[in-house]
Amino acid sequence: MEHGTTLTQFIIEEQRQVPGATGDFTSLLNDTLTACKKIACAVNRGGLIGILGSAETENVQGETQKKLDVISNDVMVDALEWTGHLAGMASEEMDDPLPIPTQYPKGKYLMLFDPLDGSSNIDVNVSVGTIFSILRAPEGCENPAVEDFLQPGTQQVCAGYAIYGPATMLVLTTGHGVNGFTLDRSIGEFILSHPDMTIPEETGEFAINMSNQRFWEAPVKRYVDECIAGSEGPRGRDFNMRWIASMVAEVHRILTRGGVFMYPLDEKLKARGQDGKLRLMYEANPMGFIVEQAGGAASTGRERIMEIKPDDLHQRVPVVLGSKQEVERVVEYHREADGKQAVA
Numbered sequence: 415m416e417h418g419t420t421l422t423q424f425i426i427e428e429q430r431q432v433p434g435a436t437g438d439f440t441s442l443l444n445d446t447l448t449a450c451k452k453i454a455c456a457v458n459r460g461g462l463i464g465i466l467g468s469a470e471t472e473n474v475q476g477e478t479q480k481k482l483d484v485i486s487n488d489v490m491v492d493a494l495e496w497t498g499h500l501a502g503m504a505s506e507e508m509d510d511p512l513p514i515p516t517q518y519p520k521g522k523y524l525m526l527f528d529p530l531d532g533s534s535n536i537d538v539n540v541s542v543g544t545i546f547s548i549l550r551a552p553e554g555c556e557n558p559a560v561e562d563f564l565q566p567g568t569q570q571v572c573a574g575y576a577i578y579g580p581a582t583m584l585v586l587t588t589g590h591g592v593n594g595f596t597l598d599r600s601i602g603e604f605i606l607s608h609p610d611m612t613i614p615e616e617t618g619e620f621a622i623n624m625s626n627q628r629f630w631e632a633p634v635k636r637y638v639d640e641c642i643a644g645s646e647g648p649r650g651r652d653f654n655m656r657w658i659a660s661m662v663a664e665v666h667r668i669l670t671r672g673g674v675f676m677y678p679l680d681e682k683l684k685a686r687g688q689d690g691k692l693r694l695m696y697e698a699n700p701m702g703f704i705v706e707q708a709g710g711a712a713s714t715g716r717e718r719i720m721e722i723k724p725d726d727l728h729q730r731v732p733v734v735l736g737s738k739q740e741v742e743r744v745v746e747y748h749r750e751a752d753g754k755q756a757v758a
């Protein structure tokens with residue numbers, strides 16, 4: 415695709431390769447782009463129009479919502495519910511799946527999204543984003559039940575994220591590699607700026623919230639200790655560390671220059687009865703699909719994220735993703751530790 419291609423042109427061209435494509439998917443994606451442009455605008459002007467700060471309400475995860483969490487969720491719902499391409503949608507900010515109102519036509523896709531990722535950064539003007547995952551609805555399904563959404567990540571038709579940073583970008587995959595588009599505000603279009611994004615297999619950069627170190631399991635402790643030991647340790651080379659606290663921004667950095675991102679299960683999360691921090695259906699699965707399509711890997715440390723059979727809309731999982739060699743090393747350390755535990 416030559417320089418200057420808009421995202422819409424890109425998708426239309428891609429859909430031409432799909433036998434029997436009807437244009438529904440292209441149109442659904444266009445509606446999603448419109449929503450992301452609106453959210454980019456709100457995020458960009460947040461401080462000017464009094465929409466920073468907390469909404470004083472809680473979501474199903476028990477987290478206090480930011481005003482922009484709620485606003486972004488409303489923007490996604492308003493942009494998608496009437497278009498006739500969805501049978502239903504689900505969000506981090508909604509307890510249950512949202513059926514399409516009866517007055518609107520139903521479509522053949524299901525959309526899951528994290529309307530605003532990195533919420534803890536919104537008030538401090540650090541990059542945040544929107545993450546989405548598109549699945550097929552069961553044939554003829556008018557009012558999808560939760561079970562209809564609980565499909566493994568391998569069933570995703572498309573996954574993408576918008577990042578609202580110094581530039582607003584949209585990165586997505588439909589299973590044919592990963593491409594990045596930058597919003598040209600002068601014409602209001604996403605333009606192809608990062609074709610065929612690929613994650614280097616090797617890297618010298620890791621990202622993890624170090625403040626949780628004392629709660630980590632042994633394999634994660636071992637991996638991070640070795641990175642920090644650098645050239646004086648078993649890795650024999652130095653590693654750099656980053657932590658932005660916005661998954662979208664971490665993944666975007668890794669797609670751009672490599673690295674490994676970890677949000678492992680730890681004793682603190684276990685004590686809260688949680689299986690991880692990040693959510694499978696609208697964080698780990700879409701990011702897993704994108705990272706794998708860019709030549710990287712995405713694991714819980716013990717299994718491939720995209721093969722997990724989901725059992726809850728808001729289930730949490732441990733996440734280790736990025737440069738293949740590093741993810742495989744972390745998985746190997748889990749295998750060894752679990753093996754030793756099994757023998758002990």
Ligand SMILES: O=P(O)(O)OC[C@H]1O[C@](O)(COP(=O)(O)O)[C@@H](O)[C@@H]1O
Pocket residue numbers: 506528530531532533534623659660661662677
């Ligand atoms: O606050 P912590 O422990 O650094 O966690 C940061 C992580 O939490 C998240 O903010 C969770 O996502 P939401 O902001 O959508 O709830 C991730 O984007 C990020 O990677």
Ligand SMILES: [Mg+2]
Pocket residue numbers: 528530531532661697
């Ligand atoms: Mg999130």
Ligand SMILES: [Mg+2]
Pocket residue numbers: 483506528529530531532533
């Ligand atoms: Mg969120």
